[in-house]
Amino acid sequence: MPDLILLFAVSLVANTLSSLAGGGAGLLQLPILLFLGLPFPVALSTHKLASVALGAGATLKHLRAGTLDWRFSAVVLAWGLPGVWLGAQLILAVPERAAMLALAVLTALLGVQSLLQPQLGQQSAPRARHGWQLWLGGAVLFGIGMLNGSLASGTGLFVTLWLIGWFGMDYKQAVAYTLVLVGLFWNGAGAVALALQAGVHWPWVPALLAASVLGGYLGAHWGLARGNRAIKRAFEVITLATACSLFWKAWA
Structure with missing residues (x-):
């Protein structure tokens, strides 16, 4: 019971922040699963499954x-x-430290770019929805999908910034798409693929699911209420914190 209470509290904070910023639930949720004794592959698949509920909670708010x-x-x-799907198949063949270091650098760059561009994502200006621009944008999403299938921390943040920088969304729109499409569908596919390889620690799933649904709804509600500038600040804090966490885990 103490483990479940700790797990629920940490996951609720992680998923609320992730729902507000458009990614980063793995910053807190995956480490607590590892801290409580799960092997990395099982912790990753359990975290992915819980992240589906984060997408479900956010979906309820954004559909309305x-x-x-x-x-x-x-x-x-x-x-x-x-x-x-491809990333989930390759996870066991990827050197974990090298992958985490590369992801840490890229995630830090996301936060720095957002900090250096004060007007980034403040206004919606849709673009790149036709021709080669759409194909290139989709190819990058495929690459981010591979990262999402093989790693847990930060890939939703990549989708959020790509939707802003390439497709011209504002932060509020981009976070909504990330939470629903990445949180519900991408993470759902990754959870199934990883569960078939590594299994899921089912006794902890109910607490994780409850925290994810509630955190997803709360974060989406606050994001819609506060607007683009608040979401941008949350995105920058989460990206830089995620990068620091990945650096620490890679060298620990």
């Missing part, structure tokens, strides 16, 4: 708000899901 364009959502899923 009418935030998503489902035609564009289909594009994100069509490119991202094959990458997620």
Whole structure:
């Protein structure tokens, strides 16, 4: 019971922040699973399964708000899901330290870029929805999907910033797409693929699912209420904190 209470509290904080910033639940949730004794592959698949509930909680809020364009959502899923599946198949062959260091550097760059561009993501200006620009944007989403299938920390943040920088969304829109499409569908596909390889620690799943649904709803509610500037600040804090966490885990 003490483990479950600790797990629920940490996961609720992690998922609320992730839902507000558009990624980063693995910053706190995966380490607590490892701290409580799960092997890395089992912790990763258990975390992925719980992240599906984060997407479900956020989906409830954003469906009511009418935030998503489902035609564009289909594009994100069509490119991202094959990458997620491939990344999940390759996870056991990837050197963990090298992958974490590379992801830490890239994640830190996301936060720095956002800090250096005060107007980034403050206004919506849709673009790159046709021709070669759409294909290139989709190819990058495929690559991020591979990272999502093989690693737990920070990949939603990559999707959020790519939707802003390439497709012209503001932070509020990009976070909504990330939470619903990455949180619910990408993580769902990754959870199934990883569970088939490593298994899931089922006794802890109910506490994780409850924290994820509640955190997803709360973060989405606060994000819609506070606006783009608050979401941008949360994104920057989470990206830099995630990068520090990845550096620490890679060298520990």
